[in-house]
Amino acid sequence: MDSKYLATSKRDAGGPSPVKFSIKRKHDSIANSPINEKKTHVAQIKHPVSPVLLTSKRASIEQLQKSLPVYNCRQRILKELELNDTVLIMSETGSGKTTQIPQFLLQAGYAKSGMIGITQPRRVAAITVARRVAQELSGNVGDTVGYTVRFEDATSQNTKIRFLTDGVLLRESIKDRLLLKYSVIILDEAHERTVNADLLFGIVKDAQKERRKQRLANLKVVVTSATMDIDHFGKYFNCKGLYLEGRTYPVRVMHAKEEHEDYVHTVLVTLFHIHRTTPRK
């Protein structure tokens, strides 16, 4: 791979030429879309799909799930959560934290007394991950798996796993300090340390304390991240961290040849360059 911004590899003779990109900045189609508050109708659209196709799709999903590093740590995660009210989980990006842990908890019965809520810093992530987990559980979004982001709610009475943005949970906590709808809250991407997420750390800790005091069902909290300072969070929550080994993808560390004033632009150009020029395996 040869990038105009990265140093390590030599230029490939005859390799693809650097690609020119025009990257629009300060444009976010979702942020700029007209505000449209709605309760998403959960359509149960049924397409006739051949049973053979369904079986092979199911098999490939199961194969992918089993290949994820988190898959082998299922028992360890469940044991830790059984013994502690708060668990910190750190593992490499792509290892399956966001998509698999909620399913482990569902299968272990954690959704019997409340929902499993998973926060995401961004609405796009909340929506796409909800779609993915619904697909893995062979269901439709809005049924067992749903999402709630600002101005859009795709959940129903049946929803057990709910993906939501930090902001939405923060708003809910104003009305319901004890977060009684939830049996488990997973605070994902904790390392991002957004203001909303930082406030939620305090809110979930308070909710746990208050629920214990009032002898209500315990609120379990899982904090996950790929790069979290586990000791730091461990001190705050007074619990130990779990590091899950294993990588889904090989990682090659490369460095910028020089400093760049607009590093976001440089990162995007490099990213698209890698995408265009790396051969498919």
Ligand SMILES: Nc1ncnc2c1ncn2[C@@H]1O[C@H](COP(=O)(O)OP(=O)(O)OP(=O)(O)O)[C@@H](O)[C@H]1O
């Ligand atoms: N929308 C999707 N479509 C297809 N595959 C997906 C999708 N989302 C995730 N995956 C697959 O699931 C795997 C696990 O992803 P997941 O988001 O659970 O990992 P993660 O450990 O939470 O990563 P990160 O720390 O980057 O959030 C990915 O490696 C990818 O193969």
